[in-house]
Amino acid sequence: MNDLAKQFGANLRQVRKGKGISQDNLALLAEIDRSYIGRIERGEVNITLDKAYQLACALECDLVELLPPLSKA
C-alpha cells in the first residue's frame, strides 16, 4: 500500500499504544474487526474517511493527529 496508509497506520499504532490499549480493545471501541485494525496499522489497506473518523473518535483524539504530517501544502 502507499505511504499514506503506512503513515496513517503508524500514527494510529502510536496513539493507540500511547493510550495503553490493545488492538482488541480498540476493535471493541471503534466497532471494527480486530484483524482489520491490524491491517490498517500495517498500512495494508486504504481506508475510507468514515473509518478514519471512527478510529479517531474511538481513540478520543483529533483526526489530524492520525493523518500524515505532509498535510500541508
Added chain:
Amino acid sequence: MNDLAKQFGANLRQVRKGKGISQDNLALLAEIDRSYIGRIERGEVNITLDKAYQLACALECDLVELLPPLSKA
C-alpha cells in the same frame, strides 16, 4: 451519505470555487473522474484517504481545510 461526506463535499466545492476552477479542471488535475467529483461534492460517496489527498494536493491546499471542522475531540 453521512454528514462527514456532505461536509467534505461542501468544503471541497468551496475551495475549488475559491480557486476559480471547474469540476472538469479539477478532474484533470487530481486525475479523478469528473462525474465522481460531482458525487463527492454532493456528499454521495464515502471516499478513501488517498482520494482525499489527491484532491487536497490538486487544490494545493491542506487536507485539514477539506475535513469537517469537528475534527477535534
Added chain:
DNA sequence: ATGTGACTGTTAGTCCGTA
C-alpha cells in the same frame, strides 16, 4: 495479543450517456 490467508458482500471509482 498480533499477523496472515482465504473468502464473500458491498462500495469506491470509471466510463459513457442524457438533460
Added chain:
DNA sequence: ATACGGACTAACAGTCACA
C-alpha cells in the same frame, strides 16, 4: 459547466480460522 443515471471493474469492508 454541472447534475444525474446505468453499467461495469477494482478495491474496500468485514469475518473466520490458525499460527
